Amino acid sequence: MTGRLTVVGLGPGTADLTTPAVIKALAEATDLIGYITYLDRAPAGPPGQRRHASDNRVELDRARHALALAAEGHNVVVVSGGDPGVFAMAAAVFEAVESGDAAWRALDIRIEPGVTAMLAAAAEVGAPLGGDFCAISLSDNLKSWTTIERRLKAAAEGDFVIALYNPASRARPDQLGKALEYVRAFKAPDTPVVFVRAAGTPDAKVRIQELGSADAAGVDMRTLVLIGSSLTRKIERPDALPWIYTLRSEREPS
Numbered sequence: 001m002t003g004r005l006t007v008v009g010l011g012p013g014t015a016d017l018t019t020p021a022v023i024k025a026l027a028e029a030t031d032l033i034g035y036i037t038y039l040d041r042a043p044a045g046p047p048g049q050r051r052h053a054s055d056n057r058v059e060l061d062r063a064r065h066a067l068a069l070a071a072e073g074h075n076v077v078v079v080s081g082g083d084p085g086v087f088a089m090a091a092a093v094f095e096a097v098e099s100g101d102a103a104w105r106a107l108d109i110r111i112e113p114g115v116t117a118m119l120a121a122a123a124e125v126g127a128p129l130g131g132d133f134c135a136i137s138l139s140d141n142l143k144s145w146t147t148i149e150r151r152l153k154a155a156a157e158g159d160f161v162i163a164l165y166n167p168a169s170r171a172r173p174d175q176l177g178k179a180l181e182y183v184r185a186f187k188a189p190d191t192p193v194v195f196v197r198a199a200g201t202p203d204a205k206v207r208i209q210e211l212g213s214a215d216a217a218g219v220d221m222r223t224l225v226l227i228g229s230s231l232t233r234k235i236e237r238p239d240a241l242p243w244i245y246t247l248r249s250e251r252e253p254s
Contacts, residue, residue, distance in 0.1 A: 003070035005107055007090045009083040009114020010041055013201030017115045025077050025112055033066045034079030034089070042079055057141065059089060063096035067104045083116035087137050087165050118163040120200030121224035125208065126235075126243035128194060128226050133161035133246075138168075138175045145175070152179055156186035161232060161246055164225040168216060176216040176225065183227060187211055192234050192244050194226040195219060206241055208234070 006025045011017035026032065026042055029049060034042075036053040054062050062078070070076045080088035090111050097104045122129045134155050138148060155162045162183070167176040180193070189212025197205045197220070209215070211227065219225070231247040 003073045003075065003107060004110070005066055005070040005076045005078065005093065006110045006112060007078045007080065007084040007093055008112040009080050009085075009088065009116070010038060011115040012082055012117045012120040012199050013204075015043075017120065017200050019112065019114060022112045022114060025110075026079075028075060029077040030075045031066075031069050032077050032079055033062055033069075035062075038079045038081050041081075059092035060096055063089065063092040064100060066093065067096055067100060067107065070107050070109075071101070071103060080114070081117075083114045084111060085113065086116045086118070086135065115200065117165065117199050117224045118226075121163075121194065121196035121226060124196050124199055124204055124206050125194050125226075125241065127245040128161055128192070128228060128232060129163070129246065130248055131161060131229060131231050131246040132159075133163060133229075135163040135165060137165040138179055139166040139172070140175070148175075148179070149182060152182055153186065156183045159187075159229045159231075161229045162227040164227070166221060167223055167225050168219045169221050174216075176219055180211065180214050180216065180227075184211060187227070188230065189213075191230075192228040192232050194228075194244055195223055196226070197223045199224055208241060208244065 008022040008025050027045060029045060031050045031052060032039060032042060033052045035056055039051055039053045052065060066076045066078045078089050078093060082088060084090040118135055136151050140148060189210060191211040193209050193211050193214040195207040229246060233245055235243040
């Protein structure tokens with residue numbers, strides 16, 4: 001087949017955090033496919049480049065459309081925010097390949113990584129991901145809340161720093177509060193919790209609380225939540241938010 005399919009991540013916000021490899025792929029594409037919000041962030045392409053925008057929650061339809069265009073010989077780029085392999089379109093593309101037309105398995109499919117929201121949020125406050133960490137999505141659109149609770153328990157009992165994606169939406173306003181309450185059973189009340197909205201953009205807003213009193217006020221889908229481990233530390237600073245970092249070793253610093 002002469003077509004190509006590339007799945008890219010634009011990064012969390014500003015163009016400065018979009019990699020040169022992603023910018024090159026966007027410029028060479030004949031067709032861009034993606035959630036309309038992400039396509040609006042992509043720079044203007046060459047004359048004749050087509051954009052195929054769609055709404056949220058149609059990831060598999062979007063992936064199948066992209067694969068069909070690539071099979072016809074087009075140079076297709078599927079656009080994600082952040083990193084395309086982290087709760088984004090890369091997995092949807094391969095799910096569509098596995099269950100779809102056998103000819104799609106012969107396509108040239110490439111993944112161009114991007115800066116995911118978890119990394120951008122961590123950078124806003126220091127180095128909270130300096131030790132072992134995990135990422136959990138609180139969205140129960142594709143998995144049950146029972147599964148989410150089981151994973152929260154395992155992560156908390158394992159003393160991981162926990163990055164929470166998709167913490168709240170208009171359809172799920174209470175899930176972050178439930179998750180925080182659940183984790184309190186396994187982590188100390190003074191564990192730092194970091195809320196970063198619009199990470200990696202000039203509009204980024206950071207709030208730092210302790211787990212025992214942390215609340216979900218003002219959290220939405222653009223917010224990334226980081227719950228520390230027993231090795232996560234807070235360095236107070238005059239007239240500024242504290243730095244948050246996680247020790248690399250179980251031994252206390254000398």
